[in-house]
Amino acid sequence: MQKYENTVSSASVLSLMESAATLSLISESDYTLDKQNFINTEGRSNEQILIDLWQFIDQTTPIKGYGLILGSYINPAFRGLLASLISQCETIKESLDNYIKHLDWVSSSEHWEMRSYDNLVELHFSIDPNKGYPDALIEKNLSSLVHWARKLSRQDVQLVAAQFTFAEPAYVDMYPDTFGGNISFSAPSNMITFNKDILERKVVSFNPYLKSLLESRLAETKKRYKEESNIKVINKESVENLILDLLPLKKANIDEVCHHLFVSRQTLYRHLQKENTSFKEILNQVRKRQSAKLLANTDISILEVSETLGYTEVSSFYTAFNKWYDLSVSQFRKQLIHSKV
Template structure:
């Protein structure tokens, strides 16, 4: 079971990758091909303490989509051919408001999908509910989890704001990996409900859709990775902090940055907290993402990777083991195998 300590490490539990690999293998996709996509071997995939990156899970999910020609990844009653989401999203992005976009998406999938039944309740709190026509095809509930996650994240992107979840409900009992929901569905989560759903303030239905078809083309190119990262919108304080960290190769403190921006460190900390973030977490996120790229792409000494992140080698090795459960050298070897 995922522990709260695990959640302080960036990344995603290997649980989701294990379920995807198991299902795709049963449907005829070679396991070696799948593991190569996620850049893990079987031993690391089974290791509960290892956390993978959004890029790894995204690469695996993309491969399963294409090999099965099914965006439901074999977990539904019938397939959604590759490109179904893009077709629907092109119409949603032309909507004037979020409510109009959601009403279209519900009609689209209820007319075209043999696997999913969506219901949108607009009176009082807005509730988007999902039922599977064959729930037995999704025994680990991965499809239900991903569909609710995707719809919340895509709606956030459409209006350029993070919509707070008032409640997330699941029809099944609390799973062993339920601690991951603190990252996936921040807010109250209930189990054993009549239907799986997400609930938000109904006022969000009136929010204008601000994205264009050109924006959507770029968004679709980043899928599904985009669904598994913490959403940071371009005009947010968090996005500005990440850009500043990249410019300084992470050699920057909260006090230094707040001084550059002519703010007090307390004010900057407060602004980040309102976005559900912190300077420390953003710096860790930048360092881990950059470290993974350097370890995978290059053959240089670990000390050079540490130096490029403004860290000593011992400090970097300790931090990287906390993030991934492995030393940098072991991680490089495992990923390349």
């Protein structure tokens, strides 16, 4: 099975963003991401974008049990390839099998395992503990699975039991509506248990033709995708490299860098803050370093150096250079020439 390490489907970012705003968990103006970067159902995004969005919701929303609320909400406009595929399967079992089979396309950090015992089925869920997702993601995913099964079959789904690895929350009274009465916390694994006959229920939206088309499309998309082609790490080095590329184009600004990294200003700020730096500081360091290299080549005029560094006015370059080196540009070049003699 192909893995897509450190990436998620762009549709999953858009779905969480839109669902959280629709349910008033956050205001869209509070967390600014350009939706246009995530509307491609066949695209992928840096997983850290999704993690940051989950953490932002967790830290800012005043609504208790928001993971359960997200899980019970099925976005009618959700455009994910996998969500579309499971809606066209013949039975709940086929939907689950396809979901587990292709989950790596949604997120390589999430894992489901189905186990059968006599007349019971256990569905175990785990998430990479090192990624920083809140417990609400576990609530949302287990809850979502139950509500999807109800929607697909248009029948109630009663669980035999449910268990969670985290401690019992203060809003535990919200759990029975989705998970029934047999619920435990601080358990060895996240799991829901139900009767096996639920797997044989028919999916009311089953369409063999659409199912075949979506299976082919998803398989082709996964095969075509090359992770390294459009996913960049968000750190000081990646910002420096982008600035170097954008400087001659006079586009080395924070908005352009965020666009290339598919992140919001807030996300970029948080990542650079972890490295005790900022976009402005990195831009100045790159310009300072590059100015010395460019001025060492006396065949390049000062005006050309200024333009290569992205300055619209050469006077701005003179001022910045004097501040960096406590020398004028001409003095710096004279020193370089004398040192070569």
